[in-house]
Amino acid sequence: MSIIAHEHAAESHVHRDDVGSRMGMWLFLFTELILFGxxxxxxxxxxxxxxxxxxxxxKELNTIIGTFNTALLxxxxxxxxxxxxAIQKRNRNLSIFFQVITIILALxxxxxxxxxxxxxxxxxxxxxxxxxxxxxxxxxLFFGLYYVMTGLHGLHVLIGMVLIAVxxxxxxxxxxxxxxYVKLEAAGLYWHLVDIIWIFLFPLFxxxx
Amino acid sequence: xSKLEEHTEQHTHSYSIYILVWLxxxxxxxxxxxxxxxxxxxFTIATALLIASxxxxxxxxxxxxLRIEQRVFRVFVFVAFLFFLISIVLLFSxxxxx
Numbered sequence: 001m002s003i004i005a006h007e008h009a010a011e012s013h014v015h016r017d018d019v020g021s022r023m024g025m026w027l028f029l030f031t032e033l034i035l036f037g038x039x040x041x042x043x044x045x046x047x048x049x050x051x052x053x054x055x056x057x058x059k060e061l062n063t064i065i066g067t068f069n070t071a072l073l074x075x076x077x078x079x080x081x082x083x084x085x086a087i088q089k090r091n092r093n094l095s096i097f098f099q100v101i102t103i104i105l106a107l108x109x110x111x112x113x114x115x116x117x118x119x120x121x122x123x124x125x126x127x128x129x130x131x132x133x134x135x136x137x138x139x140x141l142f143f144g145l146y147y148v149m150t151g152l153h154g155l156h157v158l159i160g161m162v163l164i165a166v167x168x169x170x171x172x173x174x175x176x177x178x179x180x181y182v183k184l185e186a187a188g189l190y191w192h193l194v195d196i197i198w199i200f201l202f203p204l205f206x207x208x209x
Numbered sequence: 210x211s212k213l214e215e216h217t218e219q220h221t222h223s224y225s226i227y228i229l230v231w232l233x234x235x236x237x238x239x240x241x242x243x244x245x246x247x248x249x250x251x252f253t254i255a256t257a258l259l260i261a262s263x264x265x266x267x268x269x270x271x272x273x274x275l276r277i278e279q280r281v282f283r284v285f286v287f288v289a290f291l292f293f294l295i296s297i298v299l300l301f302s303x304x305x306x307x
Contacts, residue, residue, distance in 0.1 A: 019279060026282060030289045037293055044297070045304055063242065070238050078231040081222070081272045088221045185274075192272045199264045202238075203257035207245035 018182040025186040029193050032156075036197050039149050043204060046141045053138020058208040060125065061146070062116065066206035069112050070198065073157075076105035077195040080164070080188045090178040092171060099168045099184075102191070106161045113154050117147075146205055153201060156194045163187045222271065230271045237264050 047054045083098035120143075124131035127144055167187045170176045176184050241260040249256060270276045275283055 022278070023282070023285075026285060030285075033289060033293060037296070041296070041300055044300065048301075048304055063245075067238065067242050071235060074231060074234045074238065077234075077268065077272055078227055081227045082224060085222060085224055085227070189273055192268050195272075196265050196268055199261050199268070200258075203241055203245070203261055207241065207257055208254070 016180070016182075018185075021182045022185060022189070025189050029189060032193055032197075036149075036152070039145070039152070040200065040204075043145050043149070046138070046145065050136070050138025050141060053136045054142050055208055057135075057139040057142035058205065060120070060123075061206050062119075063206050065112055065116050066202055069109050070202050072105050072109045072112070073195050073198050076102045076109070077192055079105065080191045084181065084184055084188055087171065087176065087178055087181045087184060092174075092177070095184075096168055096171050099164055099171065103161050103164050103168070106157055106164075109157055110154065110161075113150070113157075149201060150205070153194065153197055156197070160187075160191050160194050163190060222274070222277070226271060230267050233267060234264055 079098045079102045083095045083102065086092075086095035086098055120126065125143055126132065127147055132140055132143055164187055167176060167184050170183060237260050241257055244256055244260075245253070247253075269286065275286060
């Protein structure tokens with residue numbers, strides 16, 4: 001009898017630890033720091049060894065597209081943060097609106113990236129191409145790093161888009177609501193990390209002239 | 210404060226502070242692009258990284274809620290960055306003979 005009563009009590013008690021959930025997300029973000037950090041180390045060493053080549057190679061990149069993409073990503077970070085405040089203020093539709101805008105801005109970022117990459121590839125600049133292999137080793141390294149680092153970052157943007165789309169669905173269904181929104185917060189943390197990585201990628205690849 | 214309240218404690222930023230931070234981030238992006246054309250020699254990369262660090266601080270403290278999060282989160286992030294910094298210093302002690 002006492003066991004049944006105990007089980008009933010356990011059922012009615014909601015097991016939730018939002019602080020622990022956010023801490024878990026932060027721990028995951030630290031592993032991302034190590035993943036991208038290793039690549040930034042590679043970049044630092046190769047740039048130090050091939051300073052001239054890096055400057056010449058960076059001139060190939062379009063600063064305007066890079067700046068525009070930075071603005072898109074920063075704005076998408078804003079709308080993501082706003083969506084959390086909206087759900088906290090019990091304004092579900094506004095939160096969904098901000099989440100959808102975030103996804104659209106991310107899509108815009110990826111569309112730009114697509115055009116940027118395809119134009120590079122049309123000019124014969126891609127890993128292993130004859131045109132690139134004819135250049136100095138520093139330029140080959142620059143574009144190798146460019147494709148790997150912006151590629152991995154782009155993959156993160158894609159994953160973030162899917163993640164936020166799932167959150168939008170959960171918000172619509174009421175799973176994410178004003179009293180329980182830690183999932184949305186975790187997705188937000190991921191999205192802001194993707195933003196921070198771009199904050200460093202942008203000057204390191206597009207702004208060395 | 211009861212145990213339950215602690216779990217669901219509201220930590221909210223207003224809409225306006227986010228918009229202010231966003232404006233600051235956009236202005237800093239403009240500055241970093243404008244400054245990139247000027248040649249400060251070895252300080253060019255330092256300037257770019259400094260601006261990027263300021264932007265990162267803004268995103269971490271406001272967008273990622275570190276300012277209103279429990280203290281342990283700030284300690285965690287600080288330690289993570291400290292080790293990252295140590296790695297960079299060790300790396301360059303090898304490559305540039307600082």
